[in-house]
């Protein structure tokens with residue numbers, strides 16, 4: 001597998017590190033983000049005596065309508081805040097098994113992981129093909145995040161039991177599995193990822209008519225599997241690519257349409273059907289189009305763009 005693009009001085013995962021059973025060994029140094037809308041908190045710290053940095057991301061889980069009855073028992077206690085006319089306002093405590101929080105631990109965490117989760121001022125860049133080839137592409141070649149987790153999935157070294165569908169064809173193939181962000185259960189937040197087998201397509205920018213069979217294969221097979229396994233027709237699924245992605249190995253996101261998933265905004269998400277259509281209309285569309293993307297003020301790329309007088 002081509003790993004040249006992995007050469008980025010990131011801390012490597014220590015495969016001997018045990019699975020965590022609790023967070024007692026996590027020492028928090030700084031809260032990077034606390035988002036009341038998405039009900040998430042992100043802390044930067046360390047684990048035990050290690051000097052490596054660790055990120056802990058906690059996210060309150062959504063309710064499940066089917067198990068609402070379990071929420072209304074004597075174990076659900078109410079503490080009155082106020083009552084006014086017909087309005088009663090209470091602090092409510094649920095039994096711990098109903099109050100689970102999704103925890104993501106990134107360890108060791110690189111500077112890029114930290115930047116990704118830290119709340120930031122962001123700007124839009126309208127990336128022309130010339131800007132891409134002269135500035136952005138050379139920058140990306142030096143500054144990419146490690147893709148080992150992607151190769152581990154493709155090589156069946158990690159997350160094998162989570163694979164939902166697989167096509168082993170060397171040029172049309174992919175692996176479809178739940179995204180890191182999805183627990184694999186709650187259909188209201190369904191989030192799957194199709195990772196292509198080809199290792200030479202970095203992003204949307206690299207796609208041409210040569211890749212239409214791959215894109216159509218992924219679209220058709222993944223939407224069929226989602227219909228069969230989760231009962232959701234393609235009309236209820238949002239399939240899209242990010243530009244720029246965080247990880248430069250082509251992958252396609254599949255989410256439940258009514259889920260306000262992170263990263264679905266117009267400045268970043270490109271619907272798979274539109275991508276296919278654009279390439280059908282113009283085979284080299286993504287080579288000649290200006291593509292917007294966002295950059296944070298703390299990104300190294302922002303400093304590079306500033307140096308070029310673009311900000």
Ligand code: M7G
Nearest residue numbers: 149159177178179180181193242245246247263
């Ligand atoms: P992206 O478009 O490169 O950027 O998507 P984003 O992370 O800003 O969205 C990469 C996708 O891969 C994201 O949706 C991640 O949640 C997901 N992802 C990242 N990692 C490290 C893993 C992993 O180890 N396993 C799985 N299943 N998904 C991952």
